[in-house]
Amino acid sequence: MIQVNASSLIGKDGHFAKKFIAKLIKKNLIDFVSSDIHETRVNYMGEAYAYASKKFGKKITNDIFEANALKIINLLKDKKKKED
8 A cells, every 4th residue: 555645746745756646646556645744734635636636537536535545444344343
């Protein structure tokens, strides 16, 4: 599983990072986009979501911003139920 920061996706960490992440997303190698918010950092999730929707389409954007995380949560819930 690979996670990238929203700030990197939109180019806040440089042009190279933005282009590299775009290549990884197009190859379906990115699983999650995270906020990387610690204390007072800026939240770029909304901007990154809008950018990804336009550049990669709604399905890929939904997968990397929400659906993949929900799959893991549901797997963990199912595992816990089986253990109980």
